[in-house]
Every structure is written in C-alpha cells, then in structure tokens.
Amino acid sequence: MLEIIEKLLVLQDRDKQLFRGDAELDSIGPEKEMALMKCNATLAALKDAEAKTKDVEVKRKELELEVQAYNEKIAKYSTQQLQTKKNEEYQALTNEINTCKAKISDLETEQLMLMDEAEAASAAVKRAKAEADEVKRMVESQVADLDGRKENLEKRIGEVEAERDRLAAQLDERILANYERVQKLRGENVVVGVSHSACGGCHMKLTAQVLVTCKGDKELAACPHCSRILYFTRDMDLTAPADAGPGNAF
Ligand SMILES: [Zn+2]
Known part of the structure; x- marks a missing residue:
C-alpha cells in the first residue's frame, strides 16, 4: 500500500471521529433542554395544584362570611321580634328568620362539599410535590452527566483535532486539498x-486502466465516477467492500 494512502486513511479515521464527536456534541444541548422542560412541566403542575388549594380556601372563607352575615341577620330579626307588638310584623320577621336558616343550611352543604374538595386538592399538591422533587433529582443528575459528557467530548475532540492538524501538515498540499474537496462533496x-x-464508495465498475493504476501501487488513483481516492490490497477481491481505517475511539 502506498505510504500516502496509509497516511490518508489515518487522517480519514480522525475525520470520522471528529464527525461523530461533533454530532454527539450537537445532540447534548437538545437533550439537556428536554430534561429541563420535563422539570419545568412538573413545577408548573405543582403550581397549578397549589393554586387550586388557594381557590378552595378563598371559597371556604367566602362561605364562612356568608353564614356569618345570615346569623347576624337572624340576631337582628330576633331583637326586632322582641320589640314589636304587632302580630303581622312578628310573623313577617319569623319568615325572614326561616329564610335565613334555609340559606345557612344550603351554605353548610356547600361547605361540606368544599371540605372534600380541599382534601382532594391538598392530596394533589402532595403528589405533585413528590413528582416535582423526583423529576428535579433525576434531571439534575442527568444534566450533570450531560455536562460531564460534553466536557470529555470537547477535550477528546480538541485532542483529535490537534492530531488531525499534525497529520494534515505532513501531507502534500495538493493531495490534502483534493482529499478535502472530495470530502465536502461525498462526506466522510x-x-x-x-x-x-x-x-x-459509489460501487460503479472501474475501468481496466484505473484498476491497473491501483494495483500498481505507484501513484494515486481516483474513481472517475465519484472522484474518491482508491486503494487496492490483495485480499480485497475476497472480502466485502471496506471503507478502511482503524476503529474509532469515541
Ligand atoms: Zn466511485
């Protein structure tokens, strides 16, 4: 194998590592966002549940005041009854008192229903709080993991980039420029x-001339169809197509 091919294959391997590293790095931001969104959703649910208990409490106080107002009316009517000597007026006041009592009875029924509501609302707050705490713990650890992964990845990418620069500097400028041009067109x-x-690369049949150049192992050969740089090793006809290069380290 030509020495230049060997060097290009190592360069290509580092480029593949960098492609994969960048793709992984790009995925970390959205992953973090999703985790934080989940956290915000449970916090919003907790706020809703707390608002609901407040509503119930406000309503409970309103009912108490209404009951109090009717009781005050009853007291007033009773005093008036003591002061009147007219039978009709006395009866009218009795009717008023009875109306007030009926209203109070209705309000007390409402108060009982509201107590059930308050109980349910406070249980919902408890559940939402537990859920929010649990998700917060999970998300915090997930975010810490993602931050750690990002840091490692950036460090590793920096190392590979430096190595890639060193490798590239050893290559003939025109060969490197051609490699990078084809990379832009065809990918990794x-x-x-x-x-x-x-x-x-493109799986098109190669002409005898190109194959001879390849097998000759004396100069670089390019695919006339896709411009990729070709190389040939003796075991290649027997094995599946290999896009070569040592494995990656990510
Ligand atoms: Zn090709």
Whole structure:
C-alpha cells in the first residue's frame, strides 16, 4: 500500500471521529433542554395544584362570611321580634328568620362539599410535590452527566483535532486539498477500497486502466465516477467492500 494512502486513511479515521464527536456534541444541548422542560412541566403542575388549594380556601372563607352575615341577620330579626307588638310584623320577621336558616343550611352543604374538595386538592399538591422533587433529582443528575459528557467530548475532540492538524501538515498540499474537496462533496468516505473491480464508495465498475493504476501501487488513483481516492490490497477481491481505517475511539 502506498505510504500516502496509509497516511490518508489515518487522517480519514480522525475525520470520522471528529464527525461523530461533533454530532454527539450537537445532540447534548437538545437533550439537556428536554430534561429541563420535563422539570419545568412538573413545577408548573405543582403550581397549578397549589393554586387550586388557594381557590378552595378563598371559597371556604367566602362561605364562612356568608353564614356569618345570615346569623347576624337572624340576631337582628330576633331583637326586632322582641320589640314589636304587632302580630303581622312578628310573623313577617319569623319568615325572614326561616329564610335565613334555609340559606345557612344550603351554605353548610356547600361547605361540606368544599371540605372534600380541599382534601382532594391538598392530596394533589402532595403528589405533585413528590413528582416535582423526583423529576428535579433525576434531571439534575442527568444534566450533570450531560455536562460531564460534553466536557470529555470537547477535550477528546480538541485532542483529535490537534492530531488531525499534525497529520494534515505532513501531507502534500495538493493531495490534502483534493482529499478535502472530495470530502465536502461525498462526506466522510473519501479514501475507499476497490472491491470486485468496483469503487468502494459509489460501487460503479472501474475501468481496466484505473484498476491497473491501483494495483500498481505507484501513484494515486481516483474513481472517475465519484472522484474518491482508491486503494487496492490483495485480499480485497475476497472480502466485502471496506471503507478502511482503524476503529474509532469515541
Ligand atoms: Zn466511485
């Protein structure tokens, strides 16, 4: 194998690591956002539940005041009854008192229903609080993990970038420029093996001339269809197409 091919394959491997590293890095932000959104949703649910208990409490106080007002009316009518000597007036006041008592009875029924509501609302707050606390704990640990992953990844990417720069500096400028041009066009597989007389990148059949150049192992050969840089090793005809390069470290 040509030395330049070997160097290009190492470069290509580092580029693949960088592609994958960048993609992983890009995914961390949205993952973090989703986690925080989940946290905010449970906090919003807790706020709703707390608002509901406040509503019930306000309503309970209103009912108390209404009952109090009717009781005051009853007291007033009773005093008036003591002061009147007219039978009709006395009877009218009795009717008023009875009306007030009926209203109070209705209000007391409402108060009982409200007590059930208050109980349910306070249980809902308890549940929402437990849920919010649990999610908060989970999200905090998830965010810490993501931050740690991001930090490691950035460090690793920095290392690979530096290594990539060193490798690139060792290459002939024109060859590097060609590699980078094809990479822009075709993506991360730039240096590809020949497999069954076809380009390992675009899988088009290669001409005899190109195959001879490849096998000659003396100069670089390019696929006439996709411009990828081709290389040939003896075991290639027997094995599946390989896009080569050592494994990645991410
Ligand atoms: Zn091709």
